[in-house]
Amino acid sequence: MKVFALYNLKGGVGKTASAVNLGWFSAAGGFRTLIWDLDPQGAATFYYRVRPELRGGSKGLLRRKRGLARHVRATDYERLDLIPADPSNRHLDLFLARKRRPLARLRRLLATIRKDYDVVLLDCAPAISLTSEAIFDAVDALIVPTIPTPLSLRALDQVREHLRELKQPPTVYPFFCMVDMRRTLHRDLILAHQNEGFLASRVPYSSRVEQMGTRREPLPAYAPNLAATQVYAELWAEILEREGLMP
Amino acid sequence: MNFVVAEGSLDALLSALSDGGSTRVDREPCRTETFYDSFDWRLYRKNTQLVCRRRRRAVVASLITPQGRLEAELNFAPVFARDLPPSPLFDALGPILSVRRLMPVARARRRPRTVHVLNEDGKTVARIQADRLEVAPPERRVKWTTVKPSWVLRPLRGYDAEAEAIGERLARLPDVRRDSRSELDRLLGEIGREAGGYSSGFRVALERQLPAGAAVRRVLATLFETMRVNEAGTIADLDPEFLHDFRVAVRRTRSCIGQMRATLPEDRLKPFREDFAWLGSITGPTRDLDVFVLDLLDRRTELAAVWEPLVRLVQRDQRREQRKMAARLRTERYRGLLARWSAFLAADPVVGEAAESDRPIVEAAAERIARKYARMLTRGAKLDAWRATDALHRLRIEGKKLRYLLEFFRGVFPAETVGPPIAALKRLQDNLGELNDLRVQQAALPQLARRLETDGRASADTFVFIGRLLERLAGRERLVRREFSGNFKLFASDDIARLIR
Numbered sequence: 081m082k083v084f085a086l087y088n089l090k091g092g093v094g095k096t097a098s099a100v101n102l103g104w105f106s107a108a109g110g111f112r113t114l115i116w117d118l119d120p121q122g123a124a125t126f127y128y129r130v131r132p133e134l135r136g137g138s139k140g141l142l143r144r145k146r147g148l149a150r151h152v153r154a155t156d157y158e159r160l161d162l163i164p165a166d167p168s169n170r171h172l173d174l175f176l177a178r179k180r181r182p183l184a185r186l187r188r189l190l191a192t193i194r195k196d197y198d199v200v201l202l203d204c205a206p207a208i209s210l211t212s213e214a215i216f217d218a219v220d221a222l223i224v225p226t227i228p229t230p231l232s233l234r235a236l237d238q239v240r241e242h243l244r245e246l247k248q249p250p251t252v253y254p255f256f257c258m259v260d261m262r263r264t265l266h267r268d269l270i271l272a273h274q275n276e277g278f279l280a281s282r283v284p285y286s287s288r289v290e291q292m293g294t295r296r297e298p299l300p301a302y303a304p305n306l307a308a309t310q311v312y313a314e315l316w317a318e319i320l321e322r323e324g325l326m327p
Numbered sequence: 328m329n330f331v332v333a334e335g336s337l338d339a340l341l342s343a344l345s346d347g348g349s350t351r352v353d354r355e356p357c358r359t360e361t362f363y364d365s366f367d368w369r370l371y372r373k374n375t376q377l378v379c380r381r382r383r384r385a386v387v388a389s390l391i392t393p394q395g396r397l398e399a400e401l402n403f404a405p406v407f408a409r410d411l412p413p414s415p416l417f418d419a420l421g422p423i424l425s426v427r428r429l430m431p432v433a434r435a436r437r438r439p440r441t442v443h444v445l446n447e448d449g450k451t452v453a454r455i456q457a458d459r460l461e462v463a464p465p466e467r468r469v470k471w472t473t474v475k476p477s478w479v480l481r482p483l484r485g486y487d488a489e490a491e492a493i494g495e496r497l498a499r500l501p502d503v504r505r506d507s508r509s510e511l512d513r514l515l516g517e518i519g520r521e522a523g524g525y526s527s528g529f530r531v532a533l534e535r536q537l538p539a540g541a542a543v544r545r546v547l548a549t550l551f552e553t554m555r556v557n558e559a560g561t562i563a564d565l566d567p568e569f570l571h572d573f574r575v576a577v578r579r580t581r582s583c584i585g586q587m588r589a590t591l592p593e594d595r596l597k598p599f600r601e602d603f604a605w606l607g608s609i610t611g612p613t614r615d616l617d618v619f620v621l622d623l624l625d626r627r628t629e630l631a632a633v634w635e636p637l638v639r640l641v642q643r644d645q646r647r648e649q650r651k652m653a654a655r656l657r658t659e660r661y662r663g664l665l666a667r668w669s670a671f672l673a674a675d676p677v678v679g680e681a682a683e684s685d686r687p688i689v690e691a692a693a694e695r696i697a698r699k700y701a702r703m704l705t706r707g708a709k710l711d712a713w714r715a716t717d718a719l720h721r722l723r724i725e726g727k728k729l730r731y732l733l734e735f736f737r738g739v740f741p742a743e744t745v746g747p748p749i750a751a752l753k754r755l756q757d758n759l760g761e762l763n764d765l766r767v768q769q770a771a772l773p774q775l776a777r778r779l780e781t782d783g784r785a786s787a788d789t790f791v792f793i794g795r796l797l798e799r800l801a802g803r804e805r806l807v808r809r810e811f812s813g814n815f816k817l818f819a820s821d822d823i824a825r826l827i828r
Contacts, residue, residue, distance in 0.1 A: 110398045110415060129450035153485030156443070156451040158396060161484055196394065198415050296449065 081194040082323060083219045084201050085250075090235035091206040094225040094257040096123040097289055097299070098312070099203035102223070104298040105316040107160035111198040111325075114152065115162045118172070118215070119205040122165030128155045129296050130164045137168035139175045142185060147192035157298075161197075173210045182210060187218035199325075208242060216243065221251040223319065225283075227258045228269040253322065255279040255315060279322075281315035284308050337440060337457055340478055343500055344455075344493070348445055355439040361465065362435065362511055363405065364522070365427035366560060366569070371522045373423055376511055379404055390419055405429050407566070409624060426621055428566035431465035432522070433514050435474075444493060452489040454481040462514040472517050478503075479510065525556055527572045529579070533738045539590040539691040540676040540684030546583055546735045548672045550576045555665075561610075562653045567617040570652075574614055577606050582731045586695055589683040595671065602664045613652045615767060616645035622768070636785045637793070640775060692736035699729040700748075700827045704819050712811040716766065719811070723759035726752060744826050751823050755814045758807060765804045772797055 086099040099115055106113040117124040122132040130153045134141050141151060151163045176182045190200060204215055224239060226232050236254055243249040259282045260266050286308040288299070295302050299309045337352070344350050363377045364370045370377055376391045386404050390397040399416040408424040411417040438459040443451040460474040478497065482490030498505055506513070515522055531549045533542050553576040560569030581603045584596060623638045655661065676684060683691050703725050710718040730752050737745040776793050779785040
């Protein structure tokens with residue numbers, strides 16, 4: 081089982097859209113896939129039309145003995161499941177802090193379902209917190225959507241700097257997203273930074289992506305031929321190749 | 328949950344669901360599918376189905392397990408699990424199939440129609456498959472049979488309560504009844520076939536008071552049946568398990584004839600004893616080479632480049648021996664044996680035909696088992712596992728005989744009496760069996776090395792590798808010998824001895 085986190089310190093960069101769409105491509109490619117919505121906003125949960133509630137709230141979620149499986153909901157798509165967000169996720173840090181070995185907690189929770197899934201994607205809240213530290217411990221790689229703007233790139237630097245302090249940092253896969261090549265700023269910043277470990281696939285800005293909120297479906301389900309959809313497919317293929325995963 | 332319906336119209340289903348929320352129907356074009364399983368129904372027994380269909384030039388293989396559905400696009404229809412590319416499909420199929428070949432068991436023409444039952448958020452909470460189906464046996468050019476319409480309710484993870492409510496509503500409809508059979512069961516039923524027919528395990532029903540002569544004939548008849556069903560696959564070399572099961576049946580037959588000779592007429596049995604020994608000897612070399620090939624196939628990654636010449640040489644030998652064996656299984660001698668043996672087994676036993684033929688089987692078997700066990704204890708206690716090789720081999724043969732006796736007649740004893748001795752004996756036998764395989768391979772490798780050298784086809788790396796392999800086999804042998812004493816102690820323990828007495 082490979083665990084990825086869609087993570088960025090900055091909000092509004094397309095983490096949820098990426099988690100939702102990459103999850104869809106993973107499942108469509110034959111992997112048993114789980115999206116775990118850790119963001120209190122619960123946007124991924126909303127997109128997949130699942131009710132944002134967990135048995136026993138996020139406090140119950142952290143109970144290792146009972147495992148993660150009881151929180152799983154099937155989505156409308158074959159092989160794709162989801163652990164919904166819960167409003168109480170905003171207190172996740174607090175609940176985590178009360179646990180023994182809080183940093184290892186998510187990893188050990190994920191171990192309870194390792195035989196059920198090939199790929200797990202965590203949709204994370206934008207923060208550096210106890211929860212995100214536990215996420216860094218649990219994942220094989222961070223997938224970092226980055227808009228080609230100074231603030232977004234700065235956030236990526238901050239993440240990298242923070243990871244350097246860890247003993248065993250996860251791999252980082254940044255990629256450009258919401259790209260508008262008509263803008264000089266986007267063009268210049270991509271040119272200046274593209275050799276800093278960014279994946280080759282760049283997700284273009286598209287208002288159709290924003291429609292995910294009104295349609296409550298992943299992009300490939302309603303716009304399979306859209307350029308952005310194709311790029312998500314390529315992005316997922318690129319990640320699979322880097323991770324040595326075969327569909 | 329399956330529902331069979333007399334009038335399977337989609338409209339009837341939709342109207343039955345209409346008061347519980349909205350629905351959406353997906354229709355897909357007709358496709359032809361092939362269902363696969365191994366000869367011994369390994370997938371079926373694991374509640375799993377492998378279904379393949381063509382998509383352009385590729386083959387889409389779907390593995391439907393109780394945990395969900397796995398799909399992979401392949402360049403060819405799957406035959407052995409080991410031929411599949413590394414994938415979740417391979418990970419799931421490999422452990423179930425092991426070395427067994429996949430064989431088509433049925434074909435279906437499917438017009439998929441899926442009804443999604445939605446909640447207020449428009450989220451699917453259950454799916455109902457209302458496919459139109461036709462089925463045919465796997466052989467080509469046979470007629471298609473229309474399958475009785477059915478609805479299959481597929482619950483979604485986390486939405487069990489919803490599925491249950493829908494199930495109850497459907498079950499209340501007129502002309503609808505629940506059916507617990509799997510789809511494959513229903514399809515095979517339509518063409519007059521049945522899944523799960525063959526299993527390599529030995530099972531025969533015997534009554535405790537049955538005269539021993541009749542009981543032993545029943546055991547032998549079951550073994551004969553196993554030989555016959557594995558014969559075609561053995562000759563065609565479909566996979567190594569056919570020959571394995573065939574040989575096990577022959578060996579068990581020989582063992583049964585020998586062990587239970589007091590229950591059968593000796594004069595009629597004598598010629599069969601020689602014939603079955605012959606059958607054992609002509610199938611032995613192929614089996615040894617099968618084991619060797621499988622062992623090398625397992626080491627493919629670890630041996631990488633040097634593996635190729637070695638495995639090719641052994642495979643060539645295997646094919647040669649296989650051809651020789653297949654030819655012998657087509658001879659008059661073999662055909663004659665089958666005919667005479669079948670006649671012997673079919674004839675009714677004559678009262679008093681042998682010393683113990685009329686004793687109740689429960690007594691005759693118990694006495695035989697106790698005697699064999701005592702003999703193994705005496706033999707095993709005397710030997711030194713670090714040095715003895717022939718004695719260990721003889722002990723293994725004795726162990727096999729005891730194991731067979733326990734298996735033949737387990738039905739006449741309470742399960743709690745037979746279970747623990749079989750388990751303890753199995754551990755001991757696995758240990759001794761591995762030692763035997765290690766000895767055989769260590770003897771074969773230097774010979775192979777000499778042949779490779781004469782052929783001049785192998786690089787120096789190959790010989791280095793063979794040297795390393797020999798070292799590793801010797802290391803493993805030491806470990807296996809060390810394990811022997813613990814396994815034997817358990818087998819000889821008072822707990823086991825009490826059960827056998």
